[in-house]
Amino acid sequence: MKARDLITEAVSGVGARPARTVLTIAGVVVGIGTLVTTLGVSATAGNQIAGRFDAVTATEITVRVPVPTGRNAPPAVSWSAPDNVARLNGVTAVAAWSRTPEGRDLPVRANAVRDPTRIVDRLLPVLGSTDTVPAATRSTLAAGRFFDAGHVCRRDRVAVLGPLAAEQLGLTRIDNQPAVFVDGKAYTVIGILGPPGRPDQPVPATAVILPWTAADDGLGLGPISTVAITTDLGGAQLIARQAPVALAPNDPSGLEVEAPPDPATLRNGVAGDVSGLLLILGLVSLIVAALGIANVTLVTVMERTAEIGLRRAMGARRHHIAVQFLLESTVIGLLGGIVGASAGILAVVAISVAQQWTPVVDGTLAATSPLVGALVGLVAGLYPAMRAARMQPVDALRGPA
Amino acid sequence: MTDVLELAAVHRVFPADPPVTALAGVDLRVRRGDYLAIVGPSGSGKSTLLNVLGLLDVPSTGSYRFEGAETTTMSDRRRTGLRGSRIGFVFQSFHLLMYRSVLENVMLGGLYTGVPLAERRTRAVAALDRVGLGHRHRFLPSRLSGGERQRVAIARALVGDPALLLCDEPTGNLDSANTASVLDLFDDLRAGGATLLVITHDATVAARADRQVRITDGRISITPAAARADGRIS
Structure with missing residues (x-):
């Protein structure tokens, strides 16, 4: 016979x-629909998540200067x-x-009373800084003010405390x-910083911060050890x-730069994670x-026992029966796939519209x-077709149709 | 006159505990142009004999020659081919596909034996004319009477131009009027040279055949009436 x-x-x-076929197709519709929806939404949402990363951490740079x-x-x-x-x-x-070297923090106390029964000295890191620390570390002031260029210039002996140091x-x-x-x-303490805004810069929150001029005069803290930079969105790499x-x-390569990961890499990573899960x-x-x-094809095979028997009596070989049922389930899968893919794309677009996102639909x-x-x-x-092919026509044909 | 089929000492034993002997030494010869009825009560081995004759089952022992070829030693594939091309089946419950038109149902005959689509259509139209349903091509079986459905099934069996028309209780589901019309059709086919083998428990149906054999407990015996009519049973 011909194909x-x-x-x-x-x-x-x-x-x-028709009713059974529609029910069967519905199973594939759910499956393919879920697949296309989740992949589409994850691509779209991945974009969105990566965008939020860009807005916060991808604008922070730290440069460490060797001693x-x-x-x-x-x-x-x-x-x-x-x-x-x-x-x-x-x-x-x-x-x-500049800061006191690691492990050699200075003793700090809040008053001059000498009380031999209590230890009042705390070992705290001391920073001698420029006047721009709150902006560059995204910190606010919990109390008072930060020192300004005038304090630095006049070598005023003022201090601002990190919140942990103040506590x-x-x-x-x-x-x-x-x-x-x-x-x-x-x-003289003129201000106390609020909680740190940059998780990569924990030191100022724990430190006593002095104008670098005053710190160099009184404590000999020396040259810059750390530069903290914030940039516009997308400018970090440049x-x-x-x-x-x-x-x-004179020696730019001597500095150690900590920049955020390339946003594209970050986005791909996040989107990849979400896609993998979905x-x-x-x-x-x-x-x-x-x-x-x-399941349904198996039921169909059982229900069509008489038809299978008839076809066998008409000279159908086992593989004719097997191929017929395989083709039937394949056609059902194909129809479900087409409807499911369409439904999935519609779902991605609908969700994107609702969330005001830009839908990302993969044509492939x-x-x-x-x-x-x-x-x-x-x-x-495969299994139902095998069952159908194995079926004995003998008994089926004598029963009621 | 050539033999269409010849059974010799056919046994069919089903493995069970104890084993069930459904056919116990059946000898039967059907010649071209015969119209033979096999009668017997239920449980007598009619079904098993039908399956063996229709090449749907293989005898445990014995010989079954169909148009001179020994079928018991054939490969399953050759036996299936022979069944599809040389035997036309008519069943008690018609086994029409309810969702296909009359013409499509009849065109199923020859589907698995390599007859091209156009040829199957031509043959199906001719077969439907032969059974008097030339005006019902587009009908679904559900809209036909029982007698008409059985005529469609007979037309389907005729499409492949079989050597043997094997009918299993062909009137079992029909009222007397429809039974009469189907039996009239059998007479017409017989007159046209077809070989008919009808398995039935209905004496009036059996009486229309040229000769009758009775099967009881897996053994063939000539009915008295048939024996008087002629003695051609071997």
């Missing part, structure tokens, strides 16, 4: 029981260099500070002009390349659909979904 004849038989078998090799060696970055960075297009704030020293208010004694030297040159024109969901529902087809996915549906139908039909 065309077999196809005609299969297609008319699909159309024979000078010798006592008299010139500093790698001079105190005037941060102004060069501030002039770069795309930089919103830049702050630089440790027991200072909560500054209207009574409290003083802190750092390594025995008095500084500024990360330009900042070392602006800071240390893809599994989609595949699971596709398997459910396949089981549904297998839409085109291959019907084929995936057909493949699911084919695989699901």
Whole structure:
């Protein structure tokens, strides 16, 4: 017999029981629909999530300056260099500070009373900084004010405390002009910082912050050790390349730059994570659909025992019967795939409209979904087709039709 | 006159505990142009004999020659081909596909034996004319009377131009008027040279045949009436 004849038989078998066929197709519709929807939504949402990452962390850069090799060696970055960075297009704030070396924090106390029964000295990091720390670390002030260029210029002995440092020293208010004694030297507290805004810059929250001039005078903190930069959205990669040159024109490669990961990489990573999860969901529902087809096709085979017997009596070989049922389930899968892909794309567009997102629809996915549906139908039909082919025509033919 | 089929000492034993012997040494010869009725009560082995004659089942022992070819040693594939091309089946419950038109149902005959679509259509139209349903091509079986449905089934069996028309209780689901019309059709086919083998439990149906054999407990015996009519049973 001709292949065309077999196809005609299969297609008319699909159309024979419209209600059952629609029910069966519904299984594939759910599966393919879920697949296309989840993939589409995840692509769209991935875009969105990555956009939020861009807006916050992808604008923060930290430059670490190595400690000078010798006592008299010139500093790698001079105190005037941060102004060069501030002039770069795309930089919103830049702050630089020197700090007490790691592990050699200075004793700080909040009053001058000598009480031998209590330990009142706290070992805290001390920063000598420019006047732009709140902006460059996205911090607010919980109380008082930060020192300004005038304090720096006049070498005023003033201090601003990080919130954790203030808590440790027991200072909560500054209207009574409290003083802190750092390594025995008095500084007037003029402000307390709020919670840190940059998770990559925890040090200022725990530190006593002095104008760099005053810190160099009294404590010998020395040259810049850290430069914190914030940039406009999307400028981080460019500024990360330009900042070392602006800071240390003689030896830009000596600086260590911590820039956020490339936004494209970040977006792909996030979108990949979400897609992977949702893809599994989609595949699971596709398997459910396949089981549904297998189940219903099996029922159909049982119900059409007499027809199978008749076809066998008419000279159909086992493989004719098997191929007919395989084609039937494949056609059902194909129809489900086409309707499911269309429904999925509509769902992506509808969800995007509701959320005011830009829908991302993969053309290849839409085109291959019907084929995936057909493949699911084919695989699901394997067992029922095998059962149909094995069926003995003998008994079926004598029973009622 | 050539033989269409010849059974010799055919046994069919079904494996069970104890084994069931459905056919116990059946000898039967059908010649071209015969009109033979096989009668017997239920449980007598009629179904098994039908399956063996229709090449749907294979005898446990014995010989079954169809148009001179030994079928018991044939491959399943050749036996299926022979069944599709040389035997036309007519069943008690018609086995029409309810969702296909009369013409499409009749065109199923020859589908699996490699007859091209156009040829099947031509033959189906001719077969429907032969059974007197030339005006019903586009009807669905559900809109036909029982007698008309059985005529469609007979037309389907005739499409492949079979050597043997094997009818299993062809009037079992029909009222007397429809039974009469189907039996008249059998007479016409017989007159046109067809070979008919009708399995029935209905004495009036059997009486229309040229000769009758009775099957009881898996054994063939000549009915007294048939034995008087002629003695051609071997």
